Amino acid sequence: MTYLAATVIDSEHYAMISSPPKTICIYGAGALGGAIAAKLASSQEEQVHISVIARGAHLDGIRAGGIRLWEADADRPLVARMTATDDAGDLPPQDLVITGLKGHQLGAAAPGIAKLLRAGTRIVMILNGVPWWYFHRDRQSGHAEHQMEELDPNGDLWRLIGPERVIGCVAYQGAEVISPGEIKLSNNGHFILGEPSGETTADLEAIAALLQKAGINISISARIRDDIWSKLMGNAAFNPISALTRGLMSDIMDDPALSAMVGQVMSEVKAVAGALGSRIAISVEERLERSRQIGPVRTSMLQDLLAGKALEITPLVGVVVTLGKLTGVPTPTSATILALVTQLDRKNLQAAG
Numbered sequence: 001m002t003y004l005a006a007t008v009i010d011s012e013h014y015a016m017i018s019s020p021p022k023t024i025c026i027y028g029a030g031a032l033g034g035a036i037a038a039k040l041a042s043s044q045e046e047q048v049h050i051s052v053i054a055r056g057a058h059l060d061g062i063r064a065g066g067i068r069l070w071e072a073d074a075d076r077p078l079v080a081r082m083t084a085t086d087d088a089g090d091l092p093p094q095d096l097v098i099t100g101l102k103g104h105q106l107g108a109a110a111p112g113i114a115k116l117l118r119a120g121t122r123i124v125m126i127l128n129g130v131p132w133w134y135f136h137r138d139r140q141s142g143h144a145e146h147q148m149e150e151l152d153p154n155g156d157l158w159r160l161i162g163p164e165r166v167i168g169c170v171a172y173q174g175a176e177v178i179s180p181g182e183i184k185l186s187n188n189g190h191f192i193l194g195e196p197s198g199e200t201t202a203d204l205e206a207i208a209a210l211l212q213k214a215g216i217n218i219s220i221s222a223r224i225r226d227d228i229w230s231k232l233m234g235n236a237a238f239n240p241i242s243a244l245t246r247g248l249m250s251d252i253m254d255d256p257a258l259s260a261m262v263g264q265v266m267s268e269v270k271a272v273a274g275a276l277g278s279r280i281a282i283s284v285e286e287r288l289e290r291s292r293q294i295g296p297v298r299t300s301m302l303q304d305l306l307a308g309k310a311l312e313i314t315p316l317v318g319v320v321v322t323l324g325k326l327t328g329v330p331t332p333t334s335a336t337i338l339a340l341v342t343q344l345d346r347k348n349l350q351a352a353g
């Protein structure tokens, strides 16, 4: 396990009652959530209980044959069986919940997630983009505890879950559900975990160790917001542009006009992040080069478009524009892409019925 920056210890944090956690539920066991569930279920001792919340045909697939997980370049899948349901009320309160939901799906799932909580339950939220809890215990922006209505309509997540339970998670791991219950990873990726406060808590270390033991590459960050923005420099550009063009990441990078547009979005995201007090060490040129190395990957937004599902637009694109306005940073390219991809989403959902 690596530590990405110096840490500050602060005793005021939420703590798991059972550490390491004995009951773990993955809520939204899709591409990334399902991959983590399969690895956890295959690596823990008997007394640790892993369950998943999924729905529809994917849930049927998991119930019938477990999660079949194809690591990148594997010649056979890892098969992991676990308790699977679409009703959180079927499960007892948990020590740890890991969400694999998209940012725009969290609000609707909040009452279900709340059923899994008791004092001390921690929640790792795997998310691209700016998360709903972003300003909780934020000492760098001057907007501490600011709540973003567009990410958390009516404040349901803040009220029913509570930002104090959350551990942020940034995923550098490509994944796709390729058939019900079957998941394919596109690389041997890694995940970054961090408390919103920047502390290295006992919970954070216990959860990181648990995931590491399951064969997942984990880093702990004392500045998780910096990591969120560094990742978002890519997703704010590639995800909507890939949906608009139906192109793979490599198709976008091979097109000079599109890769220039990616660079413009990256500059805007970096400027907004800087205005909120984040330190992004990577330059736009280095970030572009890193994205080029990812190769022929279908982004999660393109996967959703092709499946006729709602797109994760607000956390990845809309919030960049909103926070640009909050901080006085111009975001013209992001605003244009936002208008285009919002219309695409509307038409795509109409066509899907």
Ligand SMILES: NC(=O)C1=CN([C@@H]2O[C@H](COP(=O)(O)OP(=O)(O)OC[C@H]3O[C@@H](n4cnc5c(N)ncnc54)[C@H](OP(=O)(O)O)[C@@H]3O)[C@@H](O)[C@H]2O)C=CC1
Binding pocket: 027, 028, 029, 030, 031, 032, 033, 053, 054, 055, 056, 058, 086, 100, 101, 102, 103, 105, 108, 109, 112, 126, 127, 128, 129, 171, 172, 173, 174, 175, 176, 177, 299, 300, 309, 312
């Ligand atoms: N996939 C990738 O390569 C990467 C994704 N990310 C980010 O990680 C996060 C998770 O993405 P990803 O793994 O792709 O997401 P997926 O869409 O693959 O998984 C989400 C799963 O949750 C299910 N779900 C949604 N709402 C509910 C609900 N109320 N009850 C039960 N199940 C529900 C979805 O079902 P349904 O399909 O029916 O909606 C789906 O199976 C996103 O923020 C994404 O941007 C980050 C890096 C890479």
Ligand SMILES: CC(C)(CO)C(=O)C(=O)O
Binding pocket: 128, 171, 172, 173, 174, 175, 235, 238, 239, 249, 297, 298, 299, 300, 301
């Ligand atoms: C493009 C990718 C895989 C980069 O990790 C991603 O984050 C996504 O598809 O949302």
